[in-house]
Amino acid sequence: xxxxxxxxxxxxxxxxxxxxxxxxxxxxxxxxxxxxxxxxxxxxxxxxxxxxxxxxxxxxxxxxxxxxxxxxxxxxxxxxxxxxxxxxxxxxxxxxxxxxxxxxxxxxxxxxxxxxxxxxxxxxxxxxxxxxxxxxxxxxxxxxxxxxxxxxxxxxxxxxxxxxxxxxxxxxxxxxxxxxxxxxxxxxxxxxxxxxxxxxxxxxxxxxxxxx
Numbered sequence: 468x469x470x471x472x473x474x475x476x477x478x479x480x481x482x483x484x485x486x487x488x489x490x491x492x493x494x495x496x497x498x499x500x501x502x503x504x505x506x507x508x509x510x511x512x513x514x515x516x517x518x519x520x521x522x523x524x525x526x527x528x529x530x531x532x533x534x535x536x537x538x539x540x541x542x543x544x545x546x547x548x549x550x551x552x553x554x555x556x557x558x559x560x561x562x563x564x565x566x567x568x569x570x571x572x573x574x575x576x577x578x579x580x581x582x583x584x585x586x587x588x589x590x591x592x593x594x595x596x597x598x599x600x601x602x603x604x605x606x607x608x609x610x611x612x613x614x615x616x617x618x619x620x621x622x623x624x625x626x627x628x629x630x631x632x633x634x635x636x637x638x639x640x641x642x643x644x645x646x647x648x649x650x651x652x653x654x655x656x657x658x659x660x661x662x663x664x665x666x667x668x669x670x671x672x673x674x675x676x677x678x679x
Contacts, residue, residue: 472567472571472574472575472578472579473565473567473575474565474567474571474572474575474576474579475574475575475578475579475582476579477575477579478575478579478580478582479579479582482579482580482582482583483582483583488583491583491587495587495590498533499594502526502529502530502533503526506522506525506526506529510522520602520603521602522602523598523601523602524598524599524602524603524604525602526598526602527595527598527599527602527604530591530594530595530598531595531612531616533591534588534591534592534595534616535616537584537587537588537591538584538588538616538617538619538620538623538624539616539619539620539623541581541584542581542584542585542588542620542623542624543620543623543624543626543627544627545580545581545584546576546577546580546581546624546625546627546628546631547627547628547630547631548580548631549576549580549628549631550628550631550632551631573625573628576628577624577625577628581624592613595609596609
């Protein structure tokens with residue numbers, strides 16, 4: 468069973484501590500609440516969406532954008548920092564000598580370091596499905612989007628993990644403040660862009676890929 472992986476158990480004990488875990492949940496709830504509030508305000512007073520169906524569909528697509536950020540940015544950042552954290556925590560020798568295969572180590576890092584992220588992504592997938600059904604989004608479109616998103620997330624996380632296997636500088640750089648400032652300016656722009664795109668390119672649901 469995948470959860471019996473010692474690395475996953477190790478990360479679970481460190482990431483799922485109640486105090487730290489509830490910080491992540493609180494931040495996620497705050498982001499979701501802000502997203503819904505901005506959209507509801509736009510729907511009620513600015514008439515960006517036109518009708519309730521487009522309003523619900525717009526929220527569905529915005530949650531998809533949020534899902535991309537969760538799986539392809541947050542998760543990749545966690546995966547890419549695993550080896551660096553082992554080196555800085557002086558536990559890299561223990562990690563290297565752990566008596567499990569390289570494949571299990573990779574799975575342990577990709578799943579274990581992202582346990583909280585995967586939980587938030589699961590909740591987000593559920594919200595996408597709910598708003599997609601309420602907004603009459605094509606089920607086939609959602610299925611293909613989910614498959615594409617999961618595939619890209621696996622690729623970005625694997626590449627991030629592999630790229631981290633190199634000499635690590637002892638100087639740590641903190642980009643949190645930069646990310647917060649960028650989000651402050653870019654999130655409203657992205658919401659507006661998605662709204663306009665949905666309004667002008669409603670035919671996107673009729674374009675189906677055959678890749679899968």
